[in-house]
Amino acid sequence: MDMHSLTMPKEPAVLRQNILDTTAAILACGIDPKKCFLFRQSLVPEHAELAWILGCLTNVPRLLRLPQWKMKRASQNSEGTVGLLTYPVLQAADILLYKSTHVPVGEDQVLHLELAQDIAQHFNKKYGEFFPVPKAILSTTKKIKSLRDPAVKMSKSDPKKLATVNIADSPDEIVLKFRKAVTDFTSEVTYDPAARPGVSNLVSIHAAVTGLSIKEVLHQAAGLDTAHYKMVVAESVIQKFAPIRNEIKKLQEDKSHLIKVLEDGAEKAKELAAPIYQEIRRLVGFQ
Numbered sequence: 268m269d270m271h272s273l274t275m276p277k278e279p280a281v282l283r284q285n286i287l288d289t290t291a292a293i294l295a296c297g298i299d300p301k302k303c304f305l306f307r308q309s310l311v312p313e314h315a316e317l318a319w320i321l322g323c324l325t326n327v328p329r330l331l332r333l334p335q336w337k338m339k340r341a342s343q344n345s346e347g348t349v350g351l352l353t354y355p356v357l358q359a360a361d362i363l364l365y366k367s368t369h370v371p372v373g374e375d376q377v378l379h380l381e382l383a384q385d386i387a388q389h390f391n392k393k394y395g396e397f398f399p400v401p402k403a404i405l406s407t408t409k410k411i412k413s414l415r416d417p418a419v420k421m422s423k424s425d426p427k428k429l430a431t432v433n434i435a436d437s438p439d440e441i442v443l444k445f446r447k448a449v450t451d452f453t454s455e456v457t458y459d460p461a462a463r464p465g466v467s468n469l470v471s472i473h474a475a476v477t478g479l480s481i482k483e484v485l486h487q488a489a490g491l492d493t494a495h496y497k498m499v500v501a502e503s504v505i506q507k508f509a510p511i512r513n514e515i516k517k518l519q520e521d522k523s524h525l526i527k528v529l530e531d532g533a534e535k536a537k538e539l540a541a542p543i544y545q546e547i548r549r550l551v552g553f554q
């Protein structure tokens with residue numbers, strides 16, 4: 268999502284490198300470009316073109332109410348750019364351009380998905396039934412919390428260095444982040460997200476990386492105090508990420524392979540998007 272990424276200011280060289288690193292990370296996690304289309308948003312210009320059409324169906328107050336606008340605008344310490352405000356409309360275009368029916372997202376994206384649903388319905392009402400109304404698919408790990416403040420989500424853009432575990436972090440960094448994770452004054456390990464958000468977040472992460480249920484994980488944690496349990500969770504995260512981290516390093520060495528994956532993906536995405544976008548052009552009266 269390189270176009271979305273531009274809403275937070277970046278040096279061109281940094282963006283260029285981020286694109287390759289993200290591609291390497293996605294591939295290393297097991298996304299198989301033979302089974303899916305992995306591509307760069309800006310290589311399929313229909314995303315931006317559809318976003319314009321959808322933006323003409325979206326009320327400004329609806330966008331001003333979205334929490335992401337309020338939060339990111341505040342963190343940018345500025346009045347906020349047009350790109351940041353209309354970011355969710357571009358996201359709706361990403362979804363609707365392929366007539367998507369289901370979108371796997373975390374809980375933080377549910378409001379953005381509701382906007383995409385409203386836009387699809389608005390379009391259908393104005394121009395005739397065309398877009399399916401997309402549904403969110405939430406995983407069991409729908410909201411991992413910050414390790415520094417379990418009241419907020421873990422986020423890649425969090426300025427607090429110890430709040431977020433990155434997939435390419437070294438084992439030492441992972442241990443440090445979990446050791447410093449904010450919990451509470453009860454030493455027993457229990458799962459109660461409302462009353463004990465910090466320790467419950469550790470339990471969720473443990474379950475996510477081991478593939479065990481919350482009940483199984485709690486069984487394993489029986490008798491441990493939170494300080495020891497933090498190290499158990501850190502170890503399970505290290506185990507899960509180690510092969511991914513190695514694969515990322517390997518993939519990063521072959522820049523031309525990464526570029527080729529993205530270009531091939533864009534070709535396939537364009538084939539899928541072009542006829543749908545042509546039909547949209549006809550429906551709105553461009554043709």
Ligand SMILES: Nc1ncnc2c1ncn2[C@@H]1O[C@H](COP(=O)(O)OC(=O)[C@@H](N)Cc2c[nH]c3ccccc23)[C@@H](O)[C@H]1O
Nearest residue numbers: 268358361362371372373374375376408409410411420421
């Ligand atoms: N702490 C967390 N716990 C659980 N899930 C989380 C957590 N943080 C992030 N996620 C989910 O990860 C995906 C990518 O997050 P992004 O913030 O990059 O996600 C974003 O910034 C989007 N605007 C990217 C995007 C662009 N176009 C789209 C079209 C459909 C879906 C998504 C997009 C998301 O599913 C997000 O919900």
